[in-house]
Every structure is written in structure tokens, then in C-alpha cells.
Amino acid sequence: MTTDSKMPVLVETLTAQRDAFLAQWTQAVGEDLQGRLSLAELGRELGELYDSILRGLNAADFDSRGEHFAETRSLLIELSRSRARQGFTPTETARSVFSLKEVLEPSLAADGKGAQQYLQFARLLDDLGLLTTEAYVRTREEIISSQAEQLLELSTPVVKLWDGVVGVPLVGTLDSARTQVVMEKLLQTLVDTDSTHAIIDITGVPTVDTQVAQHLLKTVVAARMMGAQCTISGIRPQIAQTIVALGIEFGDIPTNASLSDALRQALKEVAQDAADDARGLL
């Protein structure tokens, strides 16, 4: 292969001994990953990577951020993403790149010219290795934020307690994002189940401060606008005293100490409505 690379020795060696180097590299990475990826799959991944690095070197520079290594970078980012998803550590991911250095060292570091080019190539690999760590961390962050979103969904169930009565058992901290989810779900469930009563239970909310109270009030107002009666239950003694001391007024919103009291009250009203209905008053 003819080349205009500034690194003829390196490129020639890499080209001539491609298969041997690739086999050793795959072997080294495979040992590091302890068989959690098949050698065939690794060989394919690393083969693509090897060829793209070689193409980048052929284009004559060692700038890992340059356009000649764009393909290498996207391959590495892809590799890091799949490693992060499969639960490999960042060290294992970065070593997939670094171990190419160990493979090349015996062949290149023997004479002066080769050693010099080897060192430059090692720097390039260092950069690429760091890139994998960066991509790995970014993927992990994406995973964490999507899990946080899932948790938000999970932790805000809206359940049908009885015909015409839905309940929202809140657990944990109530922030704006969560209030939004609760409100949307509650309003949709009110429509879907054709319910007239909603009970928001805050037994599992450890701290009711002004922000939480404000969010609760907004949710209640929204439910009322849709014609539903809304009750807040699960007000424990210490919460009641704190709310009073803070000076928060719940106005005419009915509150209860326990969910069962709130449910009894709601059922009574539902039964009353049904009785009125039967007598033709409605």
C-alpha cells in the first residue's frame, strides 16, 4: 500500500501485520473482559476500529480530534455506549483501546524510528481511550436520568378505590416535576373512570412545607375544575401542627387523618348522589 503518511514505518507495520495484531488485540481485550463478550463479536468490533484508525493514519496526521478520525470516534462512542449498557466498567472500556499499545510495542519499539512513531501513536490512543470514558460517562448519565423519569412514573400511581372514587397515594418528596405527573395522571384517571371523588393521601410524604402545600392546592383546584370532589387524607398530628404553625390555609378543602375516613366520606357522598339519581332529583 502506498502512503503519504508522515509515519511510514507505523502504517506499513500496521498494514502488513493487520491480522496478527488484530488477533492479539482481540485476545488481550477478551482476557480483560473475562469472556463476557464472545471473541467473534470482539474481533468484529475491534477489526472495524483497527481499520478506521489505519485509514486515519494513512491520511497523515495524529490529531484524534481531526476529521480523519471522525469515523474512529463514532465507532468508539458506539462501543462505549454498548459497554456502559452491558455493565462493563469505564476501566475495562478504556483498556479496550489501551491494550492495542501493548500489542504493538514489541514490533515497533525495537528500533529508534519505530519507537518514536510508537510513542506518537500511543498518545493518539490515549486520546481515544479518554474519549471512550467520556462517552461512557455520558451514557451512564442518560441511563440515570431515564431511570429517574421511570421512577417518577412508578412512584405516582392513581388507583381506583371504588366506583366513582380514585385515590393517589403519595410517597416521598413532592416537587414541581412530580406534581405535574400526579396532576396529569389524576385528571386523566378522573375522566377515564368517570369518577366524581378523588382522595390524595399524603401519609407517605415526610415533610409538608409551603412548596408541597402549594403543589397540593394546585392539584386540588385542577381536579375541582373538572367537577371532582377532592380530599387530602393522611394528615398526621405532627404535620397538622406544622401546617398550622407555617400559616398555610387549606381553605374549604376537606382533609382527613386517615385514608379510610376519607374513603367512607366519599362513599357516603357517592351513595347520596346515586340515591338522588334514583329518586329522579338529578
Place this chain on the structure above:
Amino acid sequence: MKDYGAALASADTVSVANSSDVVSARQMVRTLAQRSGMSLVHQTKLVTAASELGRNMLVYGGGGVVRAATITDAGRSGIYVAFEDQGPGIGDLDLALTDGWTSGSGMGLGLSGAKRLVDDFDIDTGPGGTTVRIVKWGR
């Protein structure tokens, strides 16, 4: 209010830069209160006050540091919490302590409510930042 600055040498610290840090600060205060054997009502009041002041610090002061320590004085023990930010300070303190007044979108009860929830309340504000110090005594 007495100066409990010395107690802060052994204080627990949480720096508040986002709303999940407010939750961490709250948990730190709750843990201290539980360990000191404070009654549930007092605990809840103290933790709620810490939550209000921590969030104020975040929203209006751009974040800061919460320090909490157990203190003893004249045979009684309590929890001392200091909230320190480098924000723009509170322009009109009397107005800020008025129920229902807010410069933001809250209920306007955070600062005044927090003051009612604790036993000692002290606020020091200026262009260089605001420090709020509170004490809640055990039974």
C-alpha cells in the same frame, strides 16, 4: 440570639446547589434531630423550617451552605442550623417577614413560617449575602 458559632466546628455540612440538595440538607437535619431524641412534632417542625430556609437560599440566594449541629445550653439540648448564601441579600427584611408577601411565585410563608416553627431565629442580611440561624430546643 446567643452565638453558637463554636458548635459549628463539629457541624455536619451540606452545600445546596439544586433542589435535591435541599432534600439532603433536610435529611441531615432530621437525622441529627432523631439522634438527639427530639419529639416527633419538634422534629417535623424543625425539618420543615430547614426545608423552607434551604429552598429560599437556593431560589433567592443562588445556593449556599447548610450547617447543623447539636448544642446544649443551661441543661437543655437542641439543634442549631445555619444557612449561609452569597446572594444579593434581602432588600426589605420586614416586608420579607410579612405573611403572604413574596418576591417570587411561592406562598409567601416560607420565611415567616419558618420563624414560627423554631424557638430562636436570627437573620443577618446584606449585599454580600444572607445568613439565617435557627435553634430548635428539645422538649
